[in-house]
């Protein structure tokens with residue numbers, strides 16, 4: 001594994017400022033909105049040390065030129081080769097340079113396309129930088145529509161102003177788009193509303209690699225953005241589409257979490273089915289949110305899934321409120 005470092009003294013502050021929040025970890029607390037101070041902000045304030053954001057490059061199928069890039073925000077997928085670079089998502093604007101350095105090291109080829117899996121800020125934050133460089137930004141119709149206007153996510157207490165023109169997808173599609181480069185057929189497939197109403201999952205057909213965007217959080221409870229048209233049923237359906245495209249050799253890049261495979265995606269599918277079952281039963285039985293949470297309906301799952309972005313309480317609150325608006 002190769003690693004790149006970029007010193008980012010002002011990055012976290014810039015991100016926090018641009019997002020209007022204290023730090024990067026926007027944590028919805030049970031029963032209300034609340035933000036926990038991120039470690040970055042904390043460290044900076046406490047000891048004045050600069051933060052380093054590492055861009056880690058993890059091979060998905062190195063022979064085919066496909067890698068997962070980890071930095072901060074959603075997992076990036078790249079296909080690198082003679083025909084240029086196809087990129088999936090671009091994290092945060094202050095990371096663009098480090099990300100481009102990492103990609104250049106892989107092939108020193110121009111980035112031609114960036115495909116956004118959905119509109120969220122931790123997947124599209126680099127759009128403006130790349131758009132200004134002439135990279136063609138591609139996404140589902142609803143991604144452009146949401147990025148064109150102010151978005152308010154009360155469930156995590158965040159607001160986003162409309163994005164500048166350069167950050168908007170310059171090419172959109174309603175159902176699917178297919179890219180042909182570097183000996184790959186790259187299928188970008190819009191799924192029914194799942195994490196948002198503009199999700200795309202991507203298949204590198206010949207290389208047998210999938211990028212499932214935020215329809216797949218590997219190893220922790222997923223955020224379902226009901227306010228952006230997301231749906232638990234849709235998350236389940238999207239996961240089933242992912243499973244249908246995968247076999248035992250498929251490498252799966254999740255929107256968040258470590259690189260994955262079909263067996264892990266199956267566990268995640270199981271989790272989502274269970275979540276729907278327990279939450280819908282509670283709502284049908286007239287249980288209040290507090291009673292539902294106190295009954296610890298996901299106790300068996302919490303140890304594995306409950307220590308990520310969302311605590312069990314936060315996850316159950318979002319799902320309960322989403323199914324019971």
Ligand SMILES: [Zn+2]
Pocket residue numbers: 118120195214
């Ligand atoms: Zn997202």
